[in-house]
Amino acid sequence: GAGVSQSPSNKVTEKGKDVELRCDPISGHTALYWYRQSLGQGLEFLIYFQGNSAPDKSGLPSDRFSAERTGGSVSTLTIQRTQQEDSAVYLCASSLDSRVIQETQYFGPGTRLLVL
Amino acid sequence: QQQVKQSPQSLIVQKGGISIINCAYENTAFDYFPWYQQFPGKGPALLIAIRPDVSEKKEGRFTISFNKSAKQFSLHIMDSQPGDSATYFCAASPVLTDSWGKLQFGAGTQVVVTP
Numbered sequence: 404g405a406g407v408s409q410s411p412s413n414k415v416t417e418k419g420k421d422v423e424l425r426c427d428p429i430s431g432h433t434a435l436y437w438y439r440q441s442l443g444q445g446l447e448f449l450i451y452f453q454g455n456s457a458p459d460k461s462g463l464p465s466d467r468f469s470a471e472r473t474g475g476s477v478s479t480l481t482i483q484r485t486q487q488e489d490s491a492v493y494l495c496a497s498s499l500d501s502r503v504i505q506e507t508q509y510f511g512p513g514t515r516l517l518v519l
Numbered sequence: 520q521q522q523v524k525q526s527p528q529s530l531i532v533q534k535g536g537i538s539i540i541n542c543a544y545e546n547t548a549f550d551y552f553p554w555y556q557q558f559p560g561k562g563p564a565l566l567i568a569i570r571p572d573v574s575e576k577k578e579g580r581f582t583i584s585f586n587k588s589a590k591q592f593s594l595h596i597m598d599s600q601p602g603d604s605a606t607y608f609c610a611a612s613p614v615l616t617d618s619w620g621k622l623q624f625g626a627g628t629q630v631v632v633t634p
Contacts, residue, residue: 447624
């Protein structure tokens with residue numbers, strides 16, 4: 404596709420349920436990033452992948468959060484036993500290569516998660 | 520804790536006026552400073568970026584000013600237009616090899632340009 408795509412665009416779930424959020428990066432981009440944007444807040448870094456490996460997982464808020472990337476392309480962010488404080492917009496971005504400092508990160512439209 | 524502090528939270532400017540957004544940081548390892556523009560319902564998009572080896576960068580109506588000694592940088596939007604109404608985020612990225620892509624964002628500034 405022409406840009407980063409994310410699905411679903413909106414997700415409403417009940418507290419305690421697990422959710423999976425999907426990101427399709429721009430074709431050929433080896434780096435993929437996950438951020439979280441809470442209402443009225445800036446973007447909070449969660450995790451990034453270079454290829455299939457995740458050099459930095461330091462931003463994951465708790466062990467309920469995990470992410471994987473297979474085939475150097477699609478990534479899935481999983482939140483287990485969701486809590487109301489997990490409600491936010493989850494943004495995915497990709498870039499050609501995370502090891503190049505000025506590489507532009509291109510963002511998807513986000514998944515809006517609401518935990519009831 | 521927020522590693523990049525951004526102000527103001529919001530600002531209203533008349534069409535044709537100048538919008539100024541300021542950011543400050545503490546981490547001297549930061550080596551790349553992009554600004555992102557976000558419209559409602561959309562993901563952020565890169566607007567303009569600067570490295571610390573220059574003090575100013577201009578692209579069209581958008582200018583970044585960078586003060587390395589003060590660890591501050593700002594975005595100026597000249598001749599502001601209603602289409603510039605959006606949320607603007609400053610960000611910074613460290614030079615450490617394993618963290619080059621790890622952008623630290625400010626809290627954002629909502630800009631409203633009135634006709």
